[in-house]
Amino acid sequence: MKMLSALTNVALQSLRYRWGGVLLTVAAVALSVFVLLGVEHVRQEAKSGFASTVSGVDLIVGARTGEINLLLLSIFRIGNATTNVEWGTVEEIEDLEKVAWLVPITLGDSHKNFRVVGTTQDFFERYQYGRKQPLVFDKGSQFEALQDVVLGSRAATELAYQLGDSLVLSHGMADTSFTHHDELPFNVVGILERSGTPIDNALFVSLEAIDAIHDDEKGGPHEEHEESHKGHEDHDEHESHDDHDEHEAHEHEESHKSHEDHDEHESQDDHDERGAHDDHEGHNHGPIGTVTALLVGLESPAFALQVQRSINEYQGEALLAILPGVALAQLWELIGGVESTLRGISILVFISSIFGLNAMLLASMRERRREVFVLRSIGAPSWFILALLLLESLLIVTVGIATALVGLFGAIAAINGFLADQIGVTLSMAIFSEASVIAIGLIYISSVFLSLFPAVQAYRASQNISWS
Amino acid sequence: MSTLENTTPAVYLSEVGFVFDQGEERVLEIPSWEVARSERVFLQGESGSGKSTLLSILSGMFVPSSGQVSVLGTELSALSTRERDRFRAGNIGFVFQQFNLIPYLSVLDNILLAAQFGEIADVSSRARAEELLIKVNLEVELHGRPAGQLSIGQQQRVAIVRALINSPELLLVDEPTSALDHRNRDSFLNLLTEILDESGCAMVFVSHDPEIGNYFENKLTMLDLNKAVKAV
Numbered sequence: 001m002k003m004l005s006a007l008t009n010v011a012l013q014s015l016r017y018r019w020g021g022v023l024l025t026v027a028a029v030a031l032s033v034f035v036l037l038g039v040e041h042v043r044q045e046a047k048s049g050f051a052s053t054v055s056g057v058d059l060i061v062g063a064r065t066g067e068i069n070l071l072l073l074s075i076f077r078i079g080n081a082t083t084n085v086e087w088g089t090v091e092e093i094e095d096l097e098k099v100a101w102l103v104p105i106t107l108g109d110s111h112k113n114f115r116v117v118g119t120t121q122d123f124f125e126r127y128q129y130g131r132k133q134p135l136v137f138d139k140g141s142q143f144e145a146l147q148d149v150v151l152g153s154r155a156a157t158e159l160a161y162q163l164g165d166s167l168v169l170s171h172g173m174a175d176t177s178f179t180h181h182d183e184l185p186f187n188v189v190g191i192l193e194r195s196g197t198p199i200d201n202a203l204f205v206s207l208e209a210i211d212a213i214h215d216d217e218k219g220g221p222h223e224e225h226e227e228s229h230k231g232h233e234d235h236d237e238h239e240s241h242d243d244h245d246e247h248e249a250h251e252h253e254e255s256h257k258s259h260e261d262h263d264e265h266e267s268q269d270d271h272d273e274r275g276a277h278d279d280h281e282g283h284n285h286g287p288i289g290t291v292t293a294l295l296v297g298l299e300s301p302a303f304a305l306q307v308q309r310s311i312n313e314y315q316g317e318a319l320l321a322i323l324p325g326v327a328l329a330q331l332w333e334l335i336g337g338v339e340s341t342l343r344g345i346s347i348l349v350f351i352s353s354i355f356g357l358n359a360m361l362l363a364s365m366r367e368r369r370r371e372v373f374v375l376r377s378i379g380a381p382s383w384f385i386l387a388l389l390l391l392e393s394l395l396i397v398t399v400g401i402a403t404a405l406v407g408l409f410g411a412i413a414a415i416n417g418f419l420a421d422q423i424g425v426t427l428s429m430a431i432f433s434e435a436s437v438i439a440i441g442l443i444y445i446s447s448v449f450l451s452l453f454p455a456v457q458a459y460r461a462s463q464n465i466s467w468s
Numbered sequence: 469m470s471t472l473e474n475t476t477p478a479v480y481l482s483e484v485g486f487v488f489d490q491g492e493e494r495v496l497e498i499p500s501w502e503v504a505r506s507e508r509v510f511l512q513g514e515s516g517s518g519k520s521t522l523l524s525i526l527s528g529m530f531v532p533s534s535g536q537v538s539v540l541g542t543e544l545s546a547l548s549t550r551e552r553d554r555f556r557a558g559n560i561g562f563v564f565q566q567f568n569l570i571p572y573l574s575v576l577d578n579i580l581l582a583a584q585f586g587e588i589a590d591v592s593s594r595a596r597a598e599e600l601l602i603k604v605n606l607e608v609e610l611h612g613r614p615a616g617q618l619s620i621g622q623q624q625r626v627a628i629v630r631a632l633i634n635s636p637e638l639l640l641v642d643e644p645t646s647a648l649d650h651r652n653r654d655s656f657l658n659l660l661t662e663i664l665d666e667s668g669c670a671m672v673f674v675s676h677d678p679e680i681g682n683y684f685e686n687k688l689t690m691l692d693l694n695k696a697v698k699a700v
Contacts, residue, residue: 378557
């Protein structure tokens with residue numbers, strides 16, 4: 001015990017004496033461990049974050065595109081829809097035997113860089129994340145009237161909105177859109193609790209509100225637009241329907257007819273309105289009377305493949321139904337390649353830093369020959385010299401790891417704001433996962449293993465050291 | 469490792485030969501040599517005369533290629549490496565030319581580390597070290613200072629204390645005054661003599677400088693001792 005205490009004292013004093021080289025070595029080790037643990041933590045967080053972004057949704061349906069594109073658009077709100085889904089199709093899907101519920105969403109507008117999601121009230125009841133956690137209101141409640149808007153937690157925090165505040169939506173996602181829907185200001189009626197998902201970065205309004213703010217684009221009478229969404233409201237079973245849809249009495253089919261009449265085109269792709277849309281800066285929501293995607297819940301998840309196939313084979317328009325879990329796994333595989341490469345690079349960086357540590361120890365051995373001789377002459381056994389070198393490298397690695405952990409905590413705190421802004425996901429501070437603890441253990445083992453080389457050299461030298 | 473009876477010589481060599489590698493020429497060839505208990509011997513020799521090799525053998529760092537080496541009644545070649553380390557720590561004190569101390573350890577830590585290896589370290593070791601440091605005129609405020617920050621003269625005095633902390637019966641001293649001026653050299657040698665008078669410890673003092681032999685009654689040269697050395 002006394003010998004161990006003496007050994008520790010000598011090792012600590014020795015490192016302090018060589019503080020310049022030691023500091024650089026600690027920095028190199030800390031940086032490499034930071035990269036290694038950081039990559040591991042981001043990987044774990046990204047994986048669990050992606051997997052928990054949506055739950056309880058059996059299918060996501062959109063116009064035919066890539067599976068990952070549809071997932072990114074509908075859940076992460078990344079990218080834009082090339083085509084939308086006709087409202088008639090939405091109704092047909094809803095009527096399918098195995099479909100229990102359906103929530104349409106439509107994208108295309110924004111407010112100060114936060115995306116606006118047009119949806120129904122069902123969204124707040126049906127959408128779940130994590131382990132089937134429902135969305136919870138921090139303040140207020142879901143939208144009821146046409147000009148009501150619900151804010152995600154981060155959107156509310158960043159924009160400093162409170163209940164009752166008024167805001168105006170803008171066309172598209174451009175940072176500085178010049179096209180604002182000034183004619184229809186919205187009132188904040190609800191603010192959601194933080195979910196750690198892209199929900200936090202969005203504003204939610206009714207589908208009717210989306211149609212209303214694009215009424216001017218139709219170029220037709222206001223009545224036509226509002227009629228077009230009678231079907232929406234029927235679907236929503238909106239209680240306040242009568243309050244804001246004073247121009248009802250047309251059937252849904254008629255609303256589509258009115259679209260087609262207005263467009264004077266048979267094909268949706270040739271839709272005049274779309275042409276008009278494309279002229280808008282950054283504006284990419286679909287034609288009025290269509291939606292971007294559908295979140296679908298089934299009577300039982302067992303029907304998922306069957307319903308998926310029937311939707312994918314739908315003749316009315318080109319549709320794609322995806323299983324969120326499978327698409328998330330595919331997305332993860334895509335990112336996983338990058339993550340594996342990063343992990344490989346970080347391991348190489350770590351190994352190079354350990355080689356640097358060994359180089360420092362080896363170089364110091366040249367100047368420490370006299371010190372080894374003095375130690376040996378006063379009776380230090382050769383194992384003391386070996387243990388001294390090993391302990392010194394362990395102390396360097398320990399300080400390096402501690403510095404890396406402190407740095408990692410700081411970096412996570414610093415980067416979380418940026419991540420939440422960009423992708424609506426934040427990293428947790430819980431960096432001690434099973435994988436990271438194993439990584440730290442492996443770092444220690446590899447450090448000891450690689451430090452054996454200079455330590456054994458010192459051991460041998462101490463055995464052959466002579467007076468001269 | 470305790471020493472045997474005090475009647476046995478401090479150093480006894482018989483037919484000792486040493487080669488660094490098989491087939492090479494012998495660097496040391498001593499037919500017979502004895503240093504009595506409490507005897508102080510001055511051994512003068514030029515560079516390459518085998519002084520360092522002899523001290524390495526006497527301290528148990530080297531094992532002779534042939535012959536018998538007995539220190540304080542203990543046959544060194546019969547001991548294992550670890551046993552020789554322990555024997556050295558407990559029974560032999562060392563003072564070198566310079567770089568005697570671990571520069572980053574404090575004066576006291578340097579001394580107490582030697583006590584640790586000598587397996588005599590206890591609560592009284594610190595008090596004894598401080599007492600000895602005062603005896604060699606090292607100011608108290610220097611006791612906690614890193615050894616590397618002391619002057620060469622001060623370091624040599626600390627080295628004496630470290631050499632004596634385990635109450636050794638043999639002191640091996642190698643050119644301790646070569647880095648000192650005349651005044652400091654005299655002061656150092658007087659101090660050493662004074663302390664050895666008190667401790668009764670045997671000493672082998674090695675130097676290339678024949679002038680230092682004036683401080684000793686018993687003196688010989690490596691040329692006399694080592695038959696492997698050819699007179700130039």
